[in-house]
Amino acid sequence: MPQQPAVLRYGAGGLPVYRAGMAPPQLATRRQLRADGLSTAGLAPAAWLHYSAHHGICPLYERAAARPVRPLTPRQREALAAGRALVGTAPCYHCRVRRGVVNDQSRALCDECGPIVRAAERIRAAAEAEAHERMLVDDRAAATAWAREVLADPATVILDTETTGLYGSYAVSVAVVTTTGAVLLDTLLNPQVPIPAEATAIHGITDAAAAAAPTFGAILPQLTEAVHGRRVVVYNEAFDVGVLTRELKRHFGAADAERAEQLAAAWLGSARWECAMERYACWYGDWSNYRGDYTWQPLRGDHDALGDCRAVLRRLWAMAGEDAGVLAGHRWPGPKAMGADRPDPVRWPATASDRHGISQSPGTP
Known part of the structure; x- marks a missing residue:
């Protein structure tokens, strides 16, 4: 080569x-x-x-x-040594006069300011921790007071739906109960769309079971009677209200979508909607530093509209405390006796009409 x-x-x-x-x-x-x-x-x-x-x-x-190369003079050697001594240091961010070693946050503290700043940081951290603990206590107390108020309010009802999915879904069942457990409404619904297999795997409602059920529009008068002018407590209010909004728009919007949106808003505005999930998160107290908020807790119901309403009711009693029944004027047992301290769902007795139709007579838990 x-x-x-x-x-x-x-x-x-x-x-x-x-x-x-x-x-x-x-x-x-x-x-x-x-x-x-x-x-x-x-x-x-x-x-x-x-x-x-x-x-x-x-x-x-x-x-x-x-x-x-000319050799360095003594002054040059001193200057070079002084410069090398400054490697890894920076002006003190506290006094701005002396220098200190740069820490992990790319900040420097001199030897004189270090103890002062660290002591102040410990005091501030302790004050922040105390304020945080006080916030947790106050929020739990506020959630307890809310639960007691809800249970004592005769206008309170609890609503839950099962749906065809998480996004853009329609209702396949709806239930409404009072704080005494009386069933105002409990029915399967025909969503008029196929029920995905993954949704059926959760709540067990199939297309065949829903086919013979009434549509949302057919039970709307009974639902209106159950919630109109009332305080409606929902576990994850945003989701269920979103489902109801979608159903109402479909019901009212055959000819005019804008008019349907107005009618849906008016219907929802006839009741006061409150989220039990957010209140329970405050009561439970699982704080997330990453999100800067409380972590939502799963309901642990049985994915049945009526069963989940009763699961919400158990959560309310747990939040309210053992003596809430006396304060509310109810002669109910405390939350432990109701199974509020158990993660598994407690099945309450229900009549056949309760399970698959509209029950006009209050049920007894």
Whole structure:
């Protein structure tokens, strides 16, 4: 194989560009000269060296023209040592006068300010922790007061739906109960759309079961009677109200979508909707520093509209406390006796009309 020529090409100023390792010995790079104690000060490049396959080149100088590097003076050595001593330090962010070692937050504290700042940070952290604990206690107390108020309010009802899915879904069942457990409404619904298999796997309602059920429009008068003018408590209000809004728009919107939206808003505005999930999260107290809010807790119901209403009722009794029944004027047992402290669903007795039709008579838990 023939040997490649030493000169690859000619570059700036017409100077030759040598291949790596093939430059004449009288030429050297700046680093090579520095290693030999020589300086390139005042020298112009005599050639170029192609040292990298990615077109990297550096200048080459005549060794004979390079002068010895002058030794550092004592003052220069002192300045260099002082500069090296500053590596890893920065002006103190507290006093802005002295310097300190840079910490993990890219900030520096001098030796004098460090103890002062760290003591202040400990005091501030303790105050923040105390304020946070006080917030948890206050929020739990507020949630307890809310639950007691809800249970004592005779206008309170609890609503739940089962749906065809999580997004853009329609109702396949709806239930409404009072705080005493009386069933105002409990019925399967025909969603008029196919029920996905993954939804059926959760609540067990199939297309065949829903086919013989009434539509939302057919039970709307009974639903209106159950919630109109009342305080309606829902576990995840945003979801269920969204489902109801979708059903109402479909019911009212056969001819005029804008009019349907107005009618749906008016219907929903006839009741006061409140979210038990958000209140229970405050009572439960599982704070998320990442989100800066309480973590929502699953209902742990049996994915049945009536069963989930009763699960919400158990949550309300648990939040309200053992003596809530006396305060509310109810003669009910406390939440433990009702199974509020158990994660598994408690099945309450129900009549056949309760389970698959509209029950006009109150049920007894």
